[in-house]
Amino acid sequence: xxxxxxxxxxxxxxxxxxxxxxxxxxxxxxYRTQYPVAFVPEPQMPEGSxxxxxxxxxxxxxxxxxxxxxxxxxxxxSAQGITILDxxxxxxxxYNSMIxxxxxxxxxxxRIVSKGFxxxxxxxxxxxxxxVASSIxxxxxxxxxxxxxxxxxxxxxxxxxxxxxGIPSSYYQEVFDCSNVILxxxxxxxxxxxxxxxxxxxxxxxxxxxxxxEVAESKVGIDSEDLTSKLVNADLxxxxxxxxxxxxxxILLVVAGNETTRNAxxxxxxxxxxxxxxxxxxxxxFDSVAPTAVEEIVRLASPVTYMRRTTTQDVVIRxxxxxxxxxxxxxxxxxxxxxxxxxxxxxxDVLRQPNNHVGFGGPGPHFCLGAHLARREITVMFRELFRxxxxxxxxxxxxxxxxxFIHGVKHLPVRFTPTxxxxx
Numbered sequence: 001x002x003x004x005x006x007x008x009x010x011x012x013x014x015x016x017x018x019x020x021x022x023x024x025x026x027x028x029x030x031y032r033t034q035y036p037v038a039f040v041p042e043p044q045m046p047e048g049s050x051x052x053x054x055x056x057x058x059x060x061x062x063x064x065x066x067x068x069x070x071x072x073x074x075x076x077x078s079a080q081g082i083t084i085l086d087x088x089x090x091x092x093x094x095y096n097s098m099i100x101x102x103x104x105x106x107x108x109x110x111r112i113v114s115k116g117f118x119x120x121x122x123x124x125x126x127x128x129x130x131x132v133a134s135s136i137x138x139x140x141x142x143x144x145x146x147x148x149x150x151x152x153x154x155x156x157x158x159x160x161x162x163x164x165x166g167i168p169s170s171y172y173q174e175v176f177d178c179s180n181v182i183l184x185x186x187x188x189x190x191x192x193x194x195x196x197x198x199x200x201x202x203x204x205x206x207x208x209x210x211x212x213x214e215v216a217e218s219k220v221g222i223d224s225e226d227l228t229s230k231l232v233n234a235d236l237x238x239x240x241x242x243x244x245x246x247x248x249x250x251i252l253l254v255v256a257g258n259e260t261t262r263n264a265x266x267x268x269x270x271x272x273x274x275x276x277x278x279x280x281x282x283x284x285x286f287d288s289v290a291p292t293a294v295e296e297i298v299r300l301a302s303p304v305t306y307m308r309r310t311t312t313q314d315v316v317i318r319x320x321x322x323x324x325x326x327x328x329x330x331x332x333x334x335x336x337x338x339x340x341x342x343x344x345x346x347x348x349d350v351l352r353q354p355n356n357h358v359g360f361g362g363p364g365p366h367f368c369l370g371a372h373l374a375r376r377e378i379t380v381m382f383r384e385l386f387r388x389x390x391x392x393x394x395x396x397x398x399x400x401x402x403x404x405f406i407h408g409v410k411h412l413p414v415r416f417t418p419t420x421x422x423x424x
Contacts (some may be wrong), residue, residue: 006031006038011059011331012084013043014186014402017305025346028334031061037320042084050088050198057084057308057327058320061334063341063358065317069309069330070362076309076328077102078366083308083405084329088198094205097252103365110369112239113249116164116227117369124225125164126376132159133377133384138421141388148394148414149266156381157261160373161253166219166226171211178204179254187402189410208254209247216246253370259406260303261374265381266398266409267301271348273394278350283386293350294378299357300348302333305407307361332358333407392416 007027009015017024031038041056060066069076079102081087087095098109115121136155140146158176161167167175181204184190185197212228219229234240241249272279282289306329313324322328336357337345360368368374385392395415401408 006035006040006059010040011334012040012057012329012404014404017404017407018400018402025337028061028331028337029339031059031331031334032338036060036062036065037318037322050090052086054084054086054327057329058322059329059331060317061331061338062318063335063338063356066330066332066335066358066362068317069328070358070364070366073102073309073365075312075315077312078106078307078309080310080327081308084327090202091205094202094209094248094251097248099252099256099366106365108238109241109245109249110365112231112234112241113227114369115230117373121227122372122376125160125373126380128163129156129160129373129377129380132156132163133380134423136381137384137388138423141419141421144418145395145413145415148269148412149262149409150411152381152385153265153269153409153412154258154262156265156377157258157374160377161257164227164257165212165215165250165253166224166228167211167215174207174211175254175258178208179259182251183255183259183406184401184403184408184410187410205251208251212247212250213243216243256304256368257370257373259408261377263303263406263408264297264301264374264378266412267303267407268297268378268382269385269392269414270394270398270409270412271297271300275348278348282350282382283390286383286386289350290379290383291375292352292355293382294375295355295357295359296348296350296352297378298359298374299336299342299352299355302336302357302359302407304359304361305333305403305405306331307366330358330362332361388419388422389416 007030011027011031016027038059039056040059042054045051045053060069078100082100098106098113101109133156136152140151146152154176158172162169162172162175180190181200185201191197191200216228216232219232221233222229228246231241231246282293308327308329311322311324311326311328315322336342336359339345341356360371392414393416394412396413398409399411401410
């Protein structure tokens with residue numbers, strides 16, 4: 001095991017990610033160039049904690065190494081968990097989704113839930129994305145100043161995920177609050193200092209499971225277009241999910257489909273504000289530039305900062321021996337700034353090509369199932385913003401989530417010239 005002294009605070013701690021951006025980028029560069037395969041001790045668990053005390057994790061920050069690990073799930077397993085800390089057993093009922101499985105179980109569940117991401121379903125969802133985005137802008141257009149994350153960026157993916165699963169609007173706020181706790185439990189805004197973080201996460205999982213179970217029961221025997229109806233009324237037994245599978249899939253969607261897209265949209269507006277030249281390029285030919293602009297937002301934002309794997313055998317990466325059973329964390333955000341892959345990696349370039357980022361995960365079986373939908377949501381929202389609120393800009397710094405797993409923005413103040421709603 002190497003004895004390199006990596007930058008402090010460690011990359012696995014929330015404090016690392018709430019510092020000034022220049023400090024973060026400098027330390028990430030030090031990881032890539034000096035400690036590309038580094039071992040970092042895990043936080044010390046308090047006595048009596050239900051979370052097992054782990055020895056630590058290997059950190060991968062180079063693009064090529066993350067691609068290698070992603071393409072070899074037989075060596076780098078997802079089944080032991082996807083975050084640095086091992087979860088208490090009682091969490092498995094809610095958080096053991098297909099993202100934390102290996103084949104063949106992962107392949108079976110992915111095949112079943114992919115019913116929600118067929119071309120026909122995506123086409124219907126794309127129409128819904130446009131309607132929802134327009135409605136969101138209507139709700140804020142006359143205000144002039146808003147919290148962009150709460151009022152815009154979070155509102156779109158939340159409604160799309162809930163519509164996909166047939167969740168009534170009366171549950172939206174509850175779903176939103178639970179997702180904040182699950183991914184931001186280490187942040188004092190969501191779990192106050194001294195609060196029981198594990199209990200808060202467990203309660204959020206129980207709440208989301210209860211919502212999903214109630215909705216699923218209401219869909220049995222109902223011919224409806226939402227994904228829950230299709231899953232609970234599948235003709236073949238092999239195409240049905242257990243209630244636990246369905247609940248954990250819903251929680252995965254809430255996390256992966258809601259939190260990550262909202263953070264990409266939030267960071268995107270910040271990047272456009274800080275780079276008016278790039279904004280002009282996109283605005284001048286929106287449809288032609290949108291595909292590369294969206295990929296660039298996802299690259300720089302990297303909404304999912306890392307994913308963990310556990311080795312099933314001894315493996316050597318860049319001369320460093322990693323033992324079977326060791327944890328390995330693939331830091332996508334660091335790899336998306338890899339100087340060996342991206343020219344001028346810190347530049348926000350809406351025309352960047354090629355752009356082989358790993359913002360949707362590395363290549364392999366766990367590549368983001370909802371990548372196409374996320375791209376569509378980001379595209380439509382910025383089209384509506386440019387069209388309806390053409391001078392919108394961030395007027396303050398992002399209030400960043402104190403977490404290492406999600407590159408989150410909690411709040412972002414913005415201003416614009418008020419306009420009248422068009423659909424209200």
